[in-house]
Every structure is written in C-alpha cells, then in structure tokens.
Amino acid sequence: MEPISRRNVPNAMRKWIKAAFIAVCAYLVLAIVAGVVVGEGSLRLPRRPLRHRAEAEAEALRRYQAKLEDVSIQTADGTTLKAWYIHPRNFNGAAVILLHGITDNREGMAGFARLFLDHGYAVLMPDARRHGESGGTLATYGLRESDDLHRWVSWIYARDLSPQECVYGVGESYGAALMLEALPAEPRFCAVVVESPFSTAREMSYERVSAPLHLGPWFGHTLGRPVITSAVLYVRWRYGIDLLEPSPLAGVTHSNVPVLLIHGAADADISPRHSVILAKAAPDRVQLWLVPKAGHTMAWAAAHQEFEGRLLAWFSTHRRDTTKATASGTL
Secondary structure, X not given: OOOOOOOHHHHHHHHHHHHHHHHHHHHHHHHHHHHHHHHHHHHOXXXXXXXXXXXXXXXXXXXXXXXXXXXEEEOOOOOEEEEEEEOOOOOOOOEEEEEOOOOOOHHHHHHHHXXXXXXXXXXXXXXXXXXXXXXXXXXXXXXXXXXXXXXHHHHHHHHOOOOOOOEEEEEEOHHHHHHHHHHHHOOOEEEEEEEOOOOOHHHHHHHHHHHHXXXXXXXXXXXXXHHHHHHHHHHHHHHOOOOOXXXXXXXXXXXXXXXXEEEEOOOOOOOOHHHHHHHHHOOOOEEEEEEOOOOOOOHHHHOHHHHHHHHHHHHHOOOOOOOOOOOOOOO
C-alpha cells in the first residue's frame, strides 16, 4: 500500500468535508420534512366516533333515574362543542367535568362518570375540540381549549348550580393538561384531579421526537432539535399557532385551585418527571401521588380502591366556604 502523500492529504480532507456537508444537508432536509409531518399530525388528530350512546342512555335511566342529555356550546371562534350531561336523582349539589385523553372521546370517561354519579355528582362529559362529535379543525393543546372549558363551567352554573355550589374537574393525559392550563382563567373550580399530564409542550416535544427511536430526551435536546424547530416554524407560518406555548406548569403556577396530581411511576408515555415538576411548582396547593407499577393513566387499575377513595376525599374536603363564596368568571 502506498503511503499517503502530502499532496493527497488535502484531497482526502476535502472529500471528508464534502461528505459531511452532504450528510448534514440531507439530515436538515429530512428534519424539515419530518417537522411538517409532526406539525400536521399534532394538530389534525384522528377522530374516534361515539359507539355506545344507546347503552349510555339506558344506564343513566336505569341506575340514576336520569336522562342522558346531548348538550352543546359555541366557542369564541364559532366552533360547536358537544357533550353529555347527566343530573342524577340523588343530586348532591355539585358537578364534575370529565376531560378525556388525546384522540379519545367522552365515552372514554364513562368509568369516572359512574363513580361520581354513584355519589350524587352531576357529570358533564365533553368532547374536546377536534375530538368525537365536537367541531374544530385543529387541536391546540390548551391554547383555545382553555376558553372552551371556561364556557363549559359557565354553562353548568347557568344550568344547574348556584354560585355557592362547586364545580370540580377530572382530566386524563391530554385532558389533564387542558384542565391545568385552564385554571388561571377559570377560578370557579373548587378542586381538580388530573392524571398523567405533561408539564410543558417544550419539555414534552423532546420526548416525543426521541420516542420513535427509543431514545431518551437527550436526543430531542440535541440531534432531534431541528425536527422540533421545523415543526414549530411550519405550524406558526401556516396556522399562527406556537406549538411550544401550551404550559400546564404555567396554569398551576398562576392558579389557586387545589390540584390532586396522579401519575403512574411506570408511565412510559409521559414520564412521571412531568408531574414532579408540576408538584414542586406549587407545593402549597398541589398534592402528588406517584402510583407504583402503574402505566399511563393506569393508576385506577393498579390501586383501585385507593384511587377512588383519594378522588372522592379530595373533592369532599374542598367544598366552597358558602359564607365567602362569590360569583366569578362570566362569559
């Protein structure tokens, strides 16, 4: 083998630099394409149709002597949102709003509905925008949904409750994030329970980009960042939405509503670290329960009796002081 001459060294280096440049350019092009796909996929979620309306109507009548009502509201941007509302015969004077997870619909909260109806709570089960039967072309992870939830709370008070009575909230995963983000603009909640929320969209983006490759968040912080940047710029240009703006953490920080935060310690979809971050932000009003061996939104299955007991106790111990209650937060 001939030794590399001094004349050949620059040529070899130029070839290496050229190959590296081509590789970087190819990766950036791939990142741009991936960013567009991620951006569209994040906002234009697939819908899951309702399949059990007849069964739900029959159960409401049989177990609670109540009608399953189809109700709706109009949002600030003219979108029609739909929900089921059930007022049980043994009504205890309070209501609970149940928010489902991503790409699910109101039927996914049927178990929670039974739990609270059994104890006399009225329940509202909305489809989030771009979910179920609700309108909306885009899901915005709380940017528009916060006002949507505010309007649902106003609907309940106008329909069924006096200002001195309580509305509570329960949310799972995506619904948990929406619930927390809505709290600063909706102080009328007496308390909420959320399971498996993310802390901020920015932190969650690092995990989402890394997940397909089964890598840790470090990938999103480094090599995956061009994909995130591409998605953010594309969505901002096309829809005027900042994908990284949604922040349940800001919702917790700027609200006085008591929060019971539940997260499975074995959650591989949304890391428990998100709930730890949220709990540390407001320890005076946020209680964290990390459930051993529980996966994503599986705390109820992992610790059935304790889960139900904690939810019911959280709401019963956070009743409004009727001597100081005032009406607030109108449409």
